[in-house]
Amino acid sequence: MLSCKEANRLMSQELDRKLSWGENLGLKFHVSLCDSCANARQQMSFVRSACKHIFALDEKSDQ
Numbered sequence: 001m002l003s004c005k006e007a008n009r010l011m012s013q014e015l016d017r018k019l020s021w022g023e024n025l026g027l028k029f030h031v032s033l034c035d036s037c038a039n040a041r042q043q044m045s046f047v048r049s050a051c052k053h054i055f056a057l058d059e060k061s062d063q
């Protein structure tokens, strides 16, 4: 089982790259058992999609 710290790291990485099968499984498993990470994940993808929307014309300045 991943720690919350590892889960958070994967959550931010999954927005930038495709996670490996094992990473994805570990993250899904953790999130299904950990409410705080489930919430964090939701917020992260919300914030990310909001940012993408705002910067839709300038996606290359991602970093």
Ligand SMILES: [Zn+2]
Binding pocket: 003, 004, 005, 007, 030, 034, 036, 037
């Ligand atoms: Zn957690």
